[in-house]
Amino acid sequence: MTDLTRLTIAEARAKLRAKEFTSAELTDAYLGAIDAANGELNAYVKVTPDKAREMAKRSDAKLAAGQGGDLEGIPLGIKDLFGTEGVHTQAASHILDGFEPRYESTVTANLWADGAVMLGKLNMDEFAMGSSNETSHYGPVKNPWRAQNSNLDLVPGGSSGGSASAVSAWLCAGATATDTGGSIRQPAAFTGTVGIKPTYGRCSRWGVVAFASSLDQAGPITRDVRDAAIMLKSMASVDEKDTTSVNIPVPDYEAAIGQSIKGMRIGIPKEYRVEGMPQEIETLWQKGIAWLKDAGAEIVDISLPHTKYALPAYYIVAPAEASSNLARYDGVRYGLRVPGKDIADMYEQTRAAGFGREVKRRIMIGTYVLSAGYYDAYYLQAQKVRTLIKKDFEDVFAAGIDTILTPATPSAAFGIADEDMAADPVKMYLNDIFTVTVNMAGLPGIAVPAGLDAKGLPLGLQLIGRPFEEETLFRTAHVIEQAAGRFEPAKWW
Amino acid sequence: MSVDLATVCRVAHLARIAVTDQEAERMTGELNAILGFVEQLGEVDVSGVEPMTSVTPMEMKKRVDAVTDGGKAEDVVANAPATDENFFLVPKVIE
Numbered sequence: 001m002t003d004l005t006r007l008t009i010a011e012a013r014a015k016l017r018a019k020e021f022t023s024a025e026l027t028d029a030y031l032g033a034i035d036a037a038n039g040e041l042n043a044y045v046k047v048t049p050d051k052a053r054e055m056a057k058r059s060d061a062k063l064a065a066g067q068g069g070d071l072e073g074i075p076l077g078i079k080d081l082f083g084t085e086g087v088h089t090q091a092a093s094h095i096l097d098g099f100e101p102r103y104e105s106t107v108t109a110n111l112w113a114d115g116a117v118m119l120g121k122l123n124m125d126e127f128a129m130g131s132s133n134e135t136s137h138y139g140p141v142k143n144p145w146r147a148q149n150s151n152l153d154l155v156p157g158g159s160s161g162g163s164a165s166a167v168s169a170w171l172c173a174g175a176t177a178t179d180t181g182g183s184i185r186q187p188a189a190f191t192g193t194v195g196i197k198p199t200y201g202r203c204s205r206w207g208v209v210a211f212a213s214s215l216d217q218a219g220p221i222t223r224d225v226r227d228a229a230i231m232l233k234s235m236a237s238v239d240e241k242d243t244t245s246v247n248i249p250v251p252d253y254e255a256a257i258g259q260s261i262k263g264m265r266i267g268i269p270k271e272y273r274v275e276g277m278p279q280e281i282e283t284l285w286q287k288g289i290a291w292l293k294d295a296g297a298e299i300v301d302i303s304l305p306h307t308k309y310a311l312p313a314y315y316i317v318a319p320a321e322a323s324s325n326l327a328r329y330d331g332v333r334y335g336l337r338v339p340g341k342d343i344a345d346m347y348e349q350t351r352a353a354g355f356g357r358e359v360k361r362r363i364m365i366g367t368y369v370l371s372a373g374y375y376d377a378y379y380l381q382a383q384k385v386r387t388l389i390k391k392d393f394e395d396v397f398a399a400g401i402d403t404i405l406t407p408a409t410p411s412a413a414f415g416i417a418d419e420d421m422a423a424d425p426v427k428m429y430l431n432d433i434f435t436v437t438v439n440m441a442g443l444p445g446i447a448v449p450a451g452l453d454a455k456g457l458p459l460g461l462q463l464i465g466r467p468f469e470e471e472t473l474f475r476t477a478h479v480i481e482q483a484a485g486r487f488e489p490a491k492w493w
Numbered sequence: 494m495s496v497d498l499a500t501v502c503r504v505a506h507l508a509r510i511a512v513t514d515q516e517a518e519r520m521t522g523e524l525n526a527i528l529g530f531v532e533q534l535g536e537v538d539v540s541g542v543e544p545m546t547s548v549t550p551m552e553m554k555k556r557v558d559a560v561t562d563g564g565k566a567e568d569v570v571a572n573a574p575a576t577d578e579n580f581f582l583v584p585k586v587i588e
Contacts, residue, residue, distance in 0.1 A: 102568040200548045214548055243554045312531040323508060330509070332581050337574035343584045348511035360510055364520060365527055367508040368496065377494070378531070383544035385537050390545065425523055426530045442548035467549070 004029040005170040009074055009227040012173055016063055016073045023063065023073025026173075027056040027117055030075045034119065034171050040493040043156075043166040045080055045138045046088035047120035055117040062115065071234055072115030077172035079163050080121045081128055082108050082218075083207035087118075091209040092136040093126045095354025096335040105207025106242070107176060107218045107235045114234040119172050123162030126356045127326065128183055128211045131431035133161025134416065135358040143191055143413050144169035144489040147455035154413040154457070157187030157431075163221045164191040168489060174222040174231050178208060180215045181314055182409075182435030185447035188221050189408035189460030192449045192487035194228045194477070195221045197435075199467045200442035201246035203232075204239035212321035213244075215314075215439040224486060225448060225478045229253035232470065248468055256471035257478050262296030264476065267401040271307035272434060274410065280453045281407045288405055288450055288461045291483035292476065302401060304392040309385050310437040315429060316369050316382035317440075322359075323366025329354060361425065390441040397466050403476050406434050408447040408460035434462060444470045448477040450484045458487050494532070495525045 004026050007015065016023060031049050038044050052075060059073035083089050083101040090096035104112075112118070125135040132155035133141040141161040143154040145168070156165040160177035164187035167175050177184045179197035188195030196219045203218040210216065220231035233253045239245040268289060273282070293299055331337035331350030338353045340346035355363070369378035396404070410433055414421070421428045438445035443464055450461040461480060465473045496504070501521045505512045512520065566579040575582035 099572050102565075102571055201551075240554075240556070244549065245554075246549055246551060306537070309534055309537055312534050315527060315531055316534070327509075331574065332583055334572035335574070340584070343586050344509070345511075346584055347509040348506075351509055352511035355510065361520065361523055361527075363508050363510065364501070364504055364524060368500075368504045368524070371504065371507060374494075378534075380544055381534050381537075381539060382531075383546070384539040384542045385534055386545040387542050388537065388539070424526060426526055429530075 005033050007173070008223050009071070009173050009230050012074055013071070019063070023056040023059040023117060024053065026073065027052050027075045027119070030119055030172060037169055037171055037493050041142045041144065041165050041169055041171070042139055043123055043141050043162045043169065043171055044077065044120045045090070045092060045123045045162070048087060048118055051087070052117050052119050059115050059117060069114035070230065071111060073117060074115070074173050075117045075119045076111060077119050077122045077163060077166045077175040078108060079160055079176050079178060080124050081178050081209045082176055083209070084108055084118070084121065088121050089209070091127045092124045092138055093354065093359070094137040094336060094356070095329045095351070099334050101207070103207055106204035106237060106239045107208065110237050111176070111234050116234070122166055122175060125159035125161065126359050127209065127322070128159040128178055128180055129322070129358050129362055130158040131182065131186055131428055132421070133158040133187070135356050137356060140416050141165045142416070144493065145191060145413060145457055146492060147457055153416045155190070155416050157190035157413065159183040160187050160221060164188055164193055164195070167191070167193045167221050167223060169493065174220055174227055176218060176235065177221045178216060178218050179439065180211050180318060181439050182432035184219045184221060185435045185445055185460070185462060186409050186431055188447040189449070190413040190458065192458035192489065193221050193223060194225050194446070194448050195219065196228050196232060196446040196470065196473065197438065197444065198232060198236060198470055199444045201244050202236045202444070202468065202470070204237060204242040204245050206239055206241040210325040212318040213325065214321060215318060225474060225481050226254060226257050228446070229257055229474045246468070251471055253471060253474050256474040259475045260296065261292065261476055261479055264297045264402045265300050265400055266292050266297045266476070267300050267302035267396050267404040269302050269304045269307065269404060269406060271304050272406045274433060277410055281410065281459065284451050284459050284461065285405070285407050288480060291480055292405065294483070295479045300401060302396045302404070304396065304437070306385065306388045306392050307437055310389050310440050311429060311433055313382040313385045313389065314436045314440060315365070316378050317386065319362040319366035320370050320379050321366070323363045323370065326359070326363055386440050389437055393441045393443060402466070403472050404464040406462045406464065408434060408462040410434065412453045412455070412457035412459055438464050443467060444473055446473040446477045448480050449487050450480055452487060495528060496521060
């Protein structure tokens with residue numbers, strides 16, 4: 001029998017329905033692959049084989065009766081940020097040691113209702129703060145991709161590094177992820193996978209550990225565009241339990257795959273041509289433009305004048321919201337507690353021991369910019385700049401642009417423990433330069449693999465859409481995928 | 494703007510994170526690098542611009558003011574490091 005783990009979700013779904021194999025067999029194939037690879041890749045922080053087999057068994061009963069949901073029997077990996085009832089949920093942080101929620105996040109509940117099988121919880125940057133998956137309490141995740149003729153371990157990107165690595169290395173059929181500044185799209189680009197961050201308000205944030213509430217959105221990482229459409233359709237919903245969940249019905253995203261983009265107007269923003277950007281990225285971008293033109297789209301040069309201010313504004317808004325959201329980790333209600341001489345000391349010792357360096361750094365920045373005397377200069381100014389960033393997009397969409405094409409990242413994956421990045425936090429932050437504007441404006445964005453660099457590492461392109469027009473992104477990303485082909489790492493692990 | 498060691502120690506206390514002298518020293522450098530980076534926001538003319546308060550232009554959802562949940566004390570304390578009869582236990586607060 002062919003290796004079942006190599007099938008896409010769409011392929012596995014068809015074969016499960018045709019009874020070519022069972023979900024139990026598919027699930028066992030993935031559990032075996034995880035067993036063999038996780039010691040090397042460190043993509044999973046918790047594997048749940050018993051739960052997976054039990055869920056697969058239930059799916060098989062439904063499939064045998066010709067019933068079941070859209071994801072019936074499909075084994076998925078879940079980012080450790082999603083609350084899963086009775087199962088390890090720690091945002092890859094030491095401070096949430098032993099936390100097993102008594103509730104299920106809306107997004108994962110939607111997936112289980114559609115028949116998906118949970119393989120386990122995926123590694124990530126601690127509290128989703130990072131662009132390399134090196135801030136996890138559970139150690140770094142390795143990228144299944146390596147440069148040609150090199151044994152150097154590369155990062156899978158972050159914060160959804162476990163999700164991207166697991167999907168790329170065939171350790172799950174698809175994975176949930178979250179994106180606050182690029183945490184779905186950057187790791188997808190680094191691993192040759194597809195990642196979509198939907199419009200803010202499309203997926204419920206209920207039951208997902210909060211980082212920056214006005215920016216956080218859940219989305220899938222998958223092996224191709226169709227799979228992303230299938231998974232997002234299940235993950236997205238209108239949810240009473242999230243006040244920012246928007247009351248718009250979820251369309252059938254998969255139906256958009258294969259539709260023509262003839263006559264579509266694609267914007268190319270000149271501000272995304274940043275100083276020091278490698279020629280390879282520029283070449284890739286030009287290739288993307290040519291593919292879309294060949295498919296009948298009209299290419300239009302546009303300007304998004306406040307682009308360069310998105311990243312600095314983000315590094316005020318996101319830490320400010322994080323410092324507030326992470327105040328709840330106090331050693332009283334859940335997780336780690338370190339004793340102190342009084343209650344204030346207990347808080348301080350617990351948080352000192354429980355949070356890693358990057359998380360502390362962001363809490364400190366957030367606390368500082370919200371503190372008396374600095375609020376106007378930093379936080380208020382950043383929120384005003386955010387209005388301008390959003391207006392840049394509104395203006396081009398009002399002028400008739402349907403979607404915007406940009407590179408996904410300013411480089412391919414870099415090495416684990418890169419010295420430049422370790423020495424200067426801002427260098428690491430620059431990874432998100434092309435993705436963060438999309439979160440600031442609350443728009444949907446998709447990263448799709450578009451080619452390999454000279455060293456044989458994957459590079460991605462990003463498409464940005466109008467609010468709630470994810471279908472346009474799937475349609476256009478599919479055109480790029482058709483032209484570029486799909487990319488798989490050579491197995492070394 | 495930049496921060497000095499005393500400011501870092503004050504902010505750490507506000508954030509309830511214990512820091513050693515060495516950590517405070519290191520954080521001062523890191524925070525100043527980040528503050529130096531965000532400084533460029535000052536260039537932007539924001540006169541007459543409203544700060545963004547809602548990502549999606551929508552009215553805050555409201556529901557009827559009624560009890561919709563509850564009676565889950567055991568669930569609430571289930572993950573706490575120290576409890577007694579469904580109360581959280583903390584070090585003595587009042588002498």
